Amino acid sequence: MTSNTTTAAPAAGPGPDGKAVPADPTTGGHVLASGADQVPAGGSLMSTLPGRYYTDAAIFAREQKAIFESMWFCAVRSSDLATPGAFRTVQVGRESVLIVRGRDGQLRSFLNICRHRGARLCTEPAGEVRRNLQCPYHAWTYGLDGRLVAAPNLVTMPDVDRVERGLVPVHLKEWLGYAWVCLAHEPPSFEDEVLDAAVERLGDLAAIEAYKVEELEVGRRISYDVQANWKLIIENFMECYHCATIHPELTGVLPEFADGFAAQYYVGHGAEFADDVQGFTIDGSAGFDKLPGIAEDQDRRYYAITVKPTVFINLVPDHVIVHRMFPVSESRTIVECDWLYAKGVVGSDRDVAHSVELFHRVNEQDFEACERTQPAMSSRAYVDGGVLVPAEHHIGAFHNWLRGRVHDVVVPKRAS
Ligand code: FES
Numbered sequence: 168m169t170s171n172t173t174t175a176a177p178a179a180g181p182g183p184d185g186k187a188v189p190a191d192p193t194t195g196g197h198v199l200a201s202g203a204d205q206v207p208a209g210g211s212l213m214s215t216l217p218g219r220y221y222t223d224a225a226i227f228a229r230e231q232k233a234i235f236e237s238m239w240f241c242a243v244r245s246s247d248l249a250t251p252g253a254f255r256t257v258q259v260g261r262e263s264v265l266i267v268r269g270r271d272g273q274l275r276s277f278l279n280i281c282r283h284r285g286a287r288l289c290t291e292p293a294g295e296v297r298r299n300l301q302c303p304y305h306a307w308t309y310g311l312d313g314r315l316v317a318a319p320n321l322v323t324m325p326d327v328d329r330v331e332r333g334l335v336p337v338h339l340k341e342w343l344g345y346a347w348v349c350l351a352h353e354p355p356s357f358e359d360e361v362l363d364a365a366v367e368r369l370g371d372l373a374a375i376e377a378y379k380v381e382e383l384e385v386g387r388r389i390s391y392d393v394q395a396n397w398k399l400i401i402e403n404f405m406e407c408y409h410c411a412t413i414h415p416e417l418t419g420v421l422p423e424f425a426d427g428f429a430a431q432y433y434v435g436h437g438a439e440f441a442d443d444v445q446g447f448t449i450d451g452s453a454g455f456d457k458l459p460g461i462a463e464d465q466d467r468r469y470y471a472i473t474v475k476p477t478v479f480i481n482l483v484p485d486h487v488i489v490h491r492m493f494p495v496s497e498s499r500t501i502v503e504c505d506w507l508y509a510k511g512v513v514g515s516d517r518d519v520a521h522s523v524e525l526f527h528r529v530n531e532q533d534f535e536a537c538e539r540t541q542p543a544m545s546s547r548a549y550v551d552g553g554v555l556v557p558a559e560h561h562i563g564a565f566h567n568w569l570r571g572r573v574h575d576v577v578v579p580k581r582a583s
């Protein structure tokens with residue numbers, strides 16, 4: 168795994184009414200199932216997906232179509248496109264998507280394809296144009312709203328409709344300060360697919376809105392080039408069976424992660440900081456002022472949300488960490504991780520290094536574990552997959568969801 172710094176797990180507990188509510192096992196990272204000392208009705212061990220799901224290019228192609236190109240995909244931080252003309256290109260499934268800020272301040276997204284003869288319009292991952300987007304092939308030129316505004320000899324072709332021949336628009340919504348795009352002709356409900364992941368994990372939408380994530384600024388961004396299938400990264404994030412083994416710093420700050428069966432099973436519960444810990448930092452030293460607006464019971468706690476298919480959101484009192492995955496192939500995933508802080512922190516002389524280092528280390532530990540697992544997926548030892556222990560059984564629901572999406576519905580079997 169390699170990582171680049173460019174700039175600057177799951178949760179559940181008493182429900183909002185105090186009643187214990189089981190978490191949706193398909194969402195949230197580092198979530199633990201209950202029943203530590205009871206053998207589940209179907210047995211202790213449950214089968215995972217077979218190894219080919221992590222190595223087969225044909226299955227990855229189906230995932231691109233049925234998941235990344237069909238669901239809402241978190242593409243860019245809106246503030247990365249600060250001024251009119253700023254653009255980014257992002258690979259979403261098999262398509263290159265162009266996201267650009269218009270002169271009216273709005274973000275818009277389009278397929279990054281010239282309507283003339285199909286040349287890729289923007290070849291750089293990011294940039295800024297002054298007024299228009301011009302194809303480097305025959306110079307067809309598009310406004311920032313996608314409209315065809317000029318082309319050689321266009322005046323001699325008065326029948327050409329400039330909107331109809333404009334760039335192909337892609338659906339875009341902004342939430343938490345990120346632009347989410349959807350390639351589906353009829354996009355699924357943003358509320359059902361994206362917002363509900365936060366509701367299922369935290370109990371209500373107000374709990375995440377309290378962090379005002381859209382107003383925070385990127386204090387640090389690290390991009391990890393992980394040589395593993397994207398599902399291994401999700402599955403790892405969904406369980407904490409590994410926390411005691413590979414995350415000494417994290418379990419030092421969140422001791423309940425060390426014993427596996429913490430209160431993370433319940434909706435609305437965050438893992439509590441250790442008594443002797445002052446902040447969510449590498450050494451437990453003080454972090455920054457808690458974000459204004461978060462509730463008293465959100466202080467000194469870590470919450471995490473998985474928004475399928477590619478986003479993890481981690482909430483702590485003084486900052487928010489957002490992971491966005493960009494699956495490149497069946498065996499490679501780029502993970503871009505943003506550490507977001509209040510305006511007063513970023514740009515001041517206050518050092519975020521202690522704060523960033525904790526989850527950066529967690530990321531490296533997690534991604535190394537995923538990379539250690541990936542090569543085994545093609546082994547004959549993993550033809551029928553591995554097993555989930557009870558603390559991981561909720562990952563079975565993710566596997567069922569995955570199978571359903573790629574139309575390969577198979578009833579999961581218990582390991583014999
Ligand atoms: S392909 Fe773009 S102008 Fe010809």
Ligand SMILES: [Fe+2]
Nearest residue numbers: 403410414533
């Ligand atoms: Fe982990």
